[in-house]
Amino acid sequence: MSSSPSARVRPRRSALYIPGSNPRALEKARTLDADVLILDLEDAVAPEAKEDARRTVVEVVSARPYGGREVLVRINGLDTPWGEDDLKAVAALPADGIVLPKVNSESDVHRVEAALPAAAPALWCMMETPLGVLQALSIARSSARLCGLIMGTSDLAKDLRAAHTPDREPFLTALGLCLLAARATGLAILDGVHLDLQDDDGFHQSCLQGARLGFDGKTLIHPRTIATANACFSPSxxxxxxxxxxxxxxxxxxxxxxxxxxxxxxxxxxxxxxxxxxxxxxxxxxxxxxxx
Missing domain, CATH: 1.10.287 (Helix Hairpins)
Structure with missing residues (x-):
């Protein structure tokens, strides 16, 4: 038996994306029962709002308003006009982690790591491209700063030309490869989002499937789904x-x-x-x- 099998256990049942450009949503998050908050500067923010969103997130996170919740900030890619400024701003914040979008290889992680000071937050990698999934193990091994992997099934579906089916069969290979990489390297791993907010039963089944596969929790796009994710990923x-x-x-x-x-x-x-x-x-x- 491992000498410390419970080391670093932290609940990550529900991880809610919050647009960094939406001050009202950022404020409301103080009252939500999500284990993880992912303050988003990337997909959820229009290009013309990127810089304002960055300033808003810096102000909010600096105030530390979210209690015991784990706070991550997803930056824009370094190959975009906003990525380097995002990284500099977030690296100085009292956040728990920086989420890197569309990670394709360990070199993507090394590039970010080289730009970070020693006291910067931990890193999380979005697994949302075919190349990234095929490189999952090398990405998971790429840095001691790495805390976890996050499945980006929406972007992955586009690149794979795959359908979103109730059983998620088109994604099982990618989910399995990334899950294996995370468990082989001791990282946390979060399942992808469920896009249909009217499909309560489908969302519930997706959460149950993710928990059975071995994921630590589910990424979410609306507060109304938090309770279901928390229930499905909690021990009975x-x-x-x-x-x-x-x-x-x-x-x-x-x-x-x-x-x-x-x-x-x-x-x-x-x-x-x-x-x-x-x-x-x-x-x-x-x-x-x-x-x-």
Missing amino acids: AEDVDRARIIVDAFENARKEGKGVVVVDGRLVEALHVEEAVRLLALNDAIAARKPA
């Missing part, structure tokens, strides 16, 4: 109870010099205990996260 009461039973039974067995134990007719080994400890730590972290 039954899961928590079973995890406690597994941990207690294994500890008792170890005191007796045994390396394995049977719980409810199933063999429990150290690997099962490690996952149980992680689940309990996540449950505790969810309980401890308070709205601002």
